[in-house]
Amino acid sequence: LDPLPDLNVGSDPDMLREEQKQAGQLAWKVYRTYWSAVGGVIAASIVLSLLLMQASKNTADWWLSYWISTLNHNGSTCRSDRSLADGVLPRLLLFSPGGLMSPLPAGPAFLSTNTSADVKFYLMVYGSIAVANTVFTALRAFLFAYGVVCAAEAIHNRLLDRVLKATVTFFDTTPLGRILNRFSSDLYTIDDSLPFVLNILLANIFGLLGMLVVMSFGLPWLLVPLLLLALLYHRTQHFYRHTSRELKRLCSLTLSPIYSHFSETITGLGTIRASGSAARFEGENTRRLEQNQRCLFLSSAAMQWLDIRLQMIGVAVVTGLGMIAVIQHQYGSVDPGLVGLSLSYALSITMLLSGLIFSFTQTEMQLVSVERSEEYATGLPSEPQHQNTQVPPAWPERGLLEFCGVDLAYREGLPNALEGVSLVVQPGEKIGIVGRTGSGKSTMFLALFRMVELSQGQILLDHLDISTVGLSQLRSRMAIIPQDPFLFSGTIRENLDPCQRHQDQQLLDVLDQCHLSSVLSRIGGLDAEVGERGKCLSAGQRQLLCLARALLTQAKVLCIDEATASVDQKTDQLLQRTIRERFQDHTVLTIAHRINTIMDCDRVLVMHAGKVVEFDTPAALSQTKNSIFHNLVGEQGK
Ligand SMILES: Nc1ncnc2c1ncn2[C@@H]1O[C@H](COP(=O)(O)OP(=O)(O)O)[C@@H](O)[C@H]1O
Numbered sequence: 001l002d003p004l005p006d007l008n009v010g011s012d013p014d015m016l017r018e019e020q021k022q023a024g025q026l027a028w029k030v031y032r033t034y035w036s037a038v039g040g041v042i043a044a045s046i047v048l049s050l051l052l053m054q055a056s057k058n059t060a061d062w063w064l065s066y067w068i069s070t071l072n073h074n075g076s077t078c079r080s081d082r083s084l085a086d087g088v089l090p091r092l093l094l095f096s097p098g099g100l101m102s103p104l105p106a107g108p109a110f111l112s113t114n115t116s117a118d119v120k121f122y123l124m125v126y127g128s129i130a131v132a133n134t135v136f137t138a139l140r141a142f143l144f145a146y147g148v149v150c151a152a153e154a155i156h157n158r159l160l161d162r163v164l165k166a167t168v169t170f171f172d173t174t175p176l177g178r179i180l181n182r183f184s185s186d187l188y189t190i191d192d193s194l195p196f197v198l199n200i201l202l203a204n205i206f207g208l209l210g211m212l213v214v215m216s217f218g219l220p221w222l223l224v225p226l227l228l229l230a231l232l233y234h235r236t237q238h239f240y241r242h243t244s245r246e247l248k249r250l251c252s253l254t255l256s257p258i259y260s261h262f263s264e265t266i267t268g269l270g271t272i273r274a275s276g277s278a279a280r281f282e283g284e285n286t287r288r289l290e291q292n293q294r295c296l297f298l299s300s301a302a303m304q305w306l307d308i309r310l311q312m313i314g315v316a317v318v319t320g321l322g323m324i325a326v327i328q329h330q331y332g333s334v335d336p337g338l339v340g341l342s343l344s345y346a347l348s349i350t351m352l353l354s355g356l357i358f359s360f361t362q363t364e365m366q367l368v369s370v371e372r373s374e375e376y377a378t379g380l381p382s383e384p385q386h387q388n389t390q391v392p393p394a395w396p397e398r399g400l401l402e403f404c405g406v407d408l409a410y411r412e413g414l415p416n417a418l419e420g421v422s423l424v425v426q427p428g429e430k431i432g433i434v435g436r437t438g439s440g441k442s443t444m445f446l447a448l449f450r451m452v453e454l455s456q457g458q459i460l461l462d463h464l465d466i467s468t469v470g471l472s473q474l475r476s477r478m479a480i481i482p483q484d485p486f487l488f489s490g491t492i493r494e495n496l497d498p499c500q501r502h503q504d505q506q507l508l509d510v511l512d513q514c515h516l517s518s519v520l521s522r523i524g525g526l527d528a529e530v531g532e533r534g535k536c537l538s539a540g541q542r543q544l545l546c547l548a549r550a551l552l553t554q555a556k557v558l559c560i561d562e563a564t565a566s567v568d569q570k571t572d573q574l575l576q577r578t579i580r581e582r583f584q585d586h587t588v589l590t591i592a593h594r595i596n597t598i599m600d601c602d603r604v605l606v607m608h609a610g611k612v613v614e615f616d617t618p619a620a621l622s623q624t625k626n627s628i629f630h631n632l633v634g635e636q637g638k
């Protein structure tokens with residue numbers, strides 16, 4: 001074989017940097033996981049039914065041969081004396097299928113002639129064994145199909161559950177393509193390809209077992225060349241297995257960047273076309289595809305490598321036997337029946353062995369997908385799921401918010417995005433938050449919703465430390481309108497009130513307050529579709545819809561993150577007024593895009609580089625000559 005071309009995946013730093021590739025033998029854990037995903041009882045029943053199926057099959061064969069032997073036996077005894085029969089018998093016993101079993105006991109049945117009653121008896125027994133075999137075969141097929149579907153479902157559900165509960169940091173650091181890859185390609189393998197090869201593997205294993213058992217009774221000396229053959233096969237598969245498994249891992253690994261790049265390209269299509277970079281992106285796509293194709297190609301090539309070797313072993317054995325027969329023929333006589341029989345045995349044994357090797361290596365390769373999905377199902381950092389039963393159902397009743405020396409870093413190794421933030425927001429206060437981009441305004445909200453955990457300090461809401469509250473409790477008691485508004489595909493109604501808790505009139509009222517009623521009547525009422533991610537609405541209308549959603553919740557604390565940036569100034573001002581009216585006794589934190597919309601706030605918080613630099617009434621701040629707020633007002637006033 002030519003030396004393998006340099007795979008060169010390692011030269012792309014972002015491809016291998018974070019998505020880890022396991023190396024070496026599949027851990028026993030993977031097999032165990034699959035076994036338990038199938039379900040211990042079902043898995044054991046599958047094995048048992050396979051055993052019964054194989055046993056009944058071999059028994060049927062044995063019965064047939066037994067019958068034939070007795071026929072011969074009886075025929076001989078009837079016509080002549082035992083000594084003549086003995087002369088015929090040894091060869092028959094050794095090489096006829098019936099002879100595979102130990103010599104027959106001489107019961108009364110064998111001494112009688114072959115009457116029709118005997119035929120009936122043999123046929124009946126044979127028929128029952130065949131029926132049993134059919135039943136076991138069907139049972140095994142059903143159990144297997146059921147088991148693998150159970151396994152696929154269990155693995156999928158566990159994976160989905162863990163990914164949905166993963167921390168925000170995980171999504172920050174993991175490209176979407178990697179997650180998509182596990183959910184598409186790996187799950188497909190577990191759903192479809194793995195059961196297919198596993199089925200063949202199991203059939204081969206039990207077929208071989210059956211053959212070994214029969215052989216050790218009938219032709220024990222054949223086990224010696226078989227052992228030698230097995231060693232040869234083992235050596236060959238050993239070499240292939242390690243290569244193919246790593247190649248499969250590389251295949252899976254190189255698939256993620258394709259997904260990532262493709263989804264990125266589709267999302268940013270407008271920008272790509274506008275900047276004339278379509279060719280570059282096409283090239284990049286081709287490059288990543290090529291990377292994956294190389295692994296796939298090598299994988300196929302390695303499979304051919306194995307296939308050729310397995311077949312060559314088979315050919316060598318058969319050729320060897322043929323040669324021996326020819327040579328023997330030169331020096332003496334050979335029994336043509338014997339030669340034919342050994343040739344057919346050699347063929348079936350080598351075929352069984354190579355089938356076993358092939359299905360085993362393929363199964364192991366497909367199990368890499370189980371390994372990868374397990375990696376996520378067990379290794380992902382997940383958000384704490386506990387609920388705090390001591391939290392009163394009505395908490396927070398007042399909306400008193402206290403930040404005490406809060407430090408927050410997005411990840412280890414990153415600088416603090418919030419540093420020593422301490423402030424108190426009185427119940428019902430309307431706070432405007434301003435500051436340069438990147439000063440930590442949005443981060444404050446994320447800290448409040450515990451999207452990222454604090455590295456130091458506490459946040460108290462109505463004197464209760466929010467880190468002691470269950471995440472779903474905490475997040476359900478506050479409302480946020482994030483910086484980029486998110487709508488689901490579906491109707492306006494589903495987006496406004498996903499849990500269907502409100503009357504239509506309430507929905508219409510709130511839409512009216514958000515100045516959306518004219519839009520609503522134009523697109524066709526509450527049941528109009530908003531399209532994927534709200535595509536049918538403008539950015540501003542999407543923001544307004546998110547605002548309406550938040551207004552509906554009537555949470556005690558409302559956080560608004562530049563939620564009106566895409567809305568015209570006049571509507572913005574009207575909205576601020578609506579919010580102030582509807583949320584009169586609620587605490588409202590507004591990150592402002594336009595300074596003038598927060599001029600009538602109770603107090604203004606100015607952030608800079610993760611720290612609170614000014615926190616006072618707008619009037620007081622604008623009168624202080626060298627305050628940042630004063631400068632900001634001046635800038636925007638121009
Ligand atoms: N998901 C993130 N991962 C790492 N760093 C982040 C992340 N989001 C924001 N940051 C960093 O935190 C700092 C504050 O960001 P942010 O609070 O979003 O600013 P803004 O005041 O514009 O809302 C910035 O320096 C930004 O680079």
Ligand SMILES: [Mg+2]
Nearest residue numbers: 441442443483
């Ligand atoms: Mg922000």
